[in-house]
Amino acid sequence: xxxxxxxxxxxxxxxxxxxxxxxxxxxxxxxxxxxxxxxxxxxxxxxxxxxxxxxxxxxxxxxxxxxxxxxxxxxxxxxxxxxxxxxxxxxxxxxxxxxxxxxxxxxxxxxxxxxxxxxxxxxxxxxxxxxxxxxxxxxxxxxxxxxxxxxxxxxxxxxxxxxxxxxxxxxxxxxxxxxxxxxxxxxxxxxxxxxxxxxxxxxxxxxxxxxxxxxxxxxxxxxxxxxxxxxxxxxxxxxxxxxxxxxxxxxxxxxxxxxxxxxxxxxxxxxxxxxxxxxxxxxxxxxxxxxxxxxxxxxxxxxxxxxxxxxxxxxxxxxxxxxxxxxxxxxxxxxxxxx
Numbered sequence: 352x353x354x355x356x357x358x359x360x361x362x363x364x365x366x367x368x369x370x371x372x373x374x375x376x377x378x379x380x381x382x383x384x385x386x387x388x389x390x391x392x393x394x395x396x397x398x399x400x401x402x403x404x405x406x407x408x409x410x411x412x413x414x415x416x417x418x419x420x421x422x423x424x425x426x427x428x429x430x431x432x433x434x435x436x437x438x439x440x441x442x443x444x445x446x447x448x449x450x451x452x453x454x455x456x457x458x459x460x461x462x463x464x465x466x467x468x469x470x471x472x473x474x475x476x477x478x479x480x481x482x483x484x485x486x487x488x489x490x491x492x493x494x495x496x497x498x499x500x501x502x503x504x505x506x507x508x509x510x511x512x513x514x515x516x517x518x519x520x521x522x523x524x525x526x527x528x529x530x531x532x533x534x535x536x537x538x539x540x541x542x543x544x545x546x547x548x549x550x551x552x553x554x555x556x557x558x559x560x561x562x563x564x565x566x567x568x569x570x571x572x573x574x575x576x577x578x579x580x581x582x583x584x585x586x587x588x589x590x591x592x593x594x595x596x597x598x599x600x601x602x603x604x605x606x607x608x609x610x611x612x613x614x615x616x617x618x619x620x621x622x623x624x625x626x627x628x629x630x631x632x633x634x635x636x637x638x639x640x641x642x643x644x645x646x647x648x649x650x651x652x653x654x655x656x657x658x659x660x661x662x663x664x665x666x667x668x669x670x671x672x673x674x675x676x677x678x679x680x681x682x683x684x685x686x687x688x689x690x
Contacts, residue, residue: 352380352435352456353382354386354431354432354434354435355380355383355384355385355386356387356428356435356437356454357369357376357387357436357437358387358388358437358440359389359390360440362393362533363393363611363615364636365439366393367396367499368479368499368615368636369439370480370499371480371484371497372480372483372486373385374402374496375484375487377402379490379492380490385403386405386433387403388406388408388424389407389408390410391409391410394406395593395594396501396593396616399504399507399594401502409421421444434455435454435457436456436458438468439483441460441462442459443467447467449468458486458489459486460473469489478497478636479635479636480498484497498641499619500620500621501619501620503594507594507597507598511595511599514587514599515561517590518561518590520559520561520585523583524555524558525560525561525599526551526558526603526604526606526607527561527617528544528548528575529611530562530568530572530575531563531571532608532609532610532612532613536629536630536666536669537609537630538609539627540666540669540670543673543674543677544562544607545578546674547607547678548575548576548581548584549581551678551681551685552581552584554678554682558685559584560576560584560585561584561586562588563591563596563599564586565589566588568589571588572586572588573586587599596616600613601622603617603622604622604685605625605681606623606624607624607627607677608624608626610628610633610636614626615639618638618639619639620640620642621641622642623643623644623645624638624644625680625681625684626647627647627648627669627672628646628647628648628672629666629669629671629672630658631656632648632655633646633648636656643684647677648668649671651671653668
């Protein structure tokens with residue numbers, strides 16, 4: 352294979368889980384030109400990846416404008432002459448696009464693509480990264496490393512450190528708390544993050560607490576920083592792109608977050624993470640970075656993972672993980688012990 356196109360997944364965590372697959376394909380075809388197609392909001396995750404030659408940003412929706420963009424995209428990749436593509440999630444639309452673009456070898460998971468792709472069943476019961484890696488078996492990859500890692504530029508570092516200075520941080524050891532997330536059911540209560548921040552600041556005079564988040568989390572992050580009651584607690588929510596956020600995580604001593612894209616971004620940089628899990632399972636979507644990864648989850652009698660969009664048990668699974676437990680793990684890490 353000389354020219355390979357990868358149709359990426361649509362969410363931050365899933366894209367990060369796909370990085371071991373991309374690395375495996377690169378090792379199998381070291382001289383190939385590899386391009387990825389990804390939704391615009393997450394293109395930044397791949398632009399500095401050394402295993403990828405080019406990143407195409409393409410909206411994944413059915414609006415009229417998007418249909419036009421898809422037609423233009425098909426024409427473009429047809430001119431670029433890809434001889435193989437991988438579709439990381441069953442999608443009839445992407446399979447048809449690949450067919451119309453004249454890509455002769457099309458690989459995907461069993462589902463909506465059939466009969467337009469050569470398929471493999473997506474294995475259940477495995478970590479998400481290992482599930483995606485199963486697709487590489489279609490091209491002869493028998494075993495591959497399932498950990499992920501992340502790459503950014505010196506310019507990203509400079510911007511991140513400027514953001515940190517403007518926010519009032521970068522003076523002491525940093526503990527990053529990420530209270531947000533796209534899925535409400537996976538969030539640890541905001542009061543728990545506030546309590547954790549207070550305890551950490553009281554216990555360690557040499558740390559600062561940085562609250563992170565997306566633009567939609569600004570109010571939440573400001574509230575936690577305010578209620579922590581210390582000038583050593585500040586927020587960078589809404590101030591960073593993904594690569595600047597990765598830099599800030601990398602330079603931290605510890606990152607605490609519920610199961611979310613930022614948790615996996617942090618883990619991918621190699622920093623120690625504490626992940627809090629409820630309706631999802633750490634065995635399937637736990638951190639896979641090469642640093643120290645701590646996962647906390649309690650059995651409250653529910654089916655896990657449930658992936659519930661609403662909860663009749665008042666988020667008992669998330670609330671079951673206590674501030675005491677998270678503080679203890681964080682304290683051991685910050686004191687240099689094995690959490």
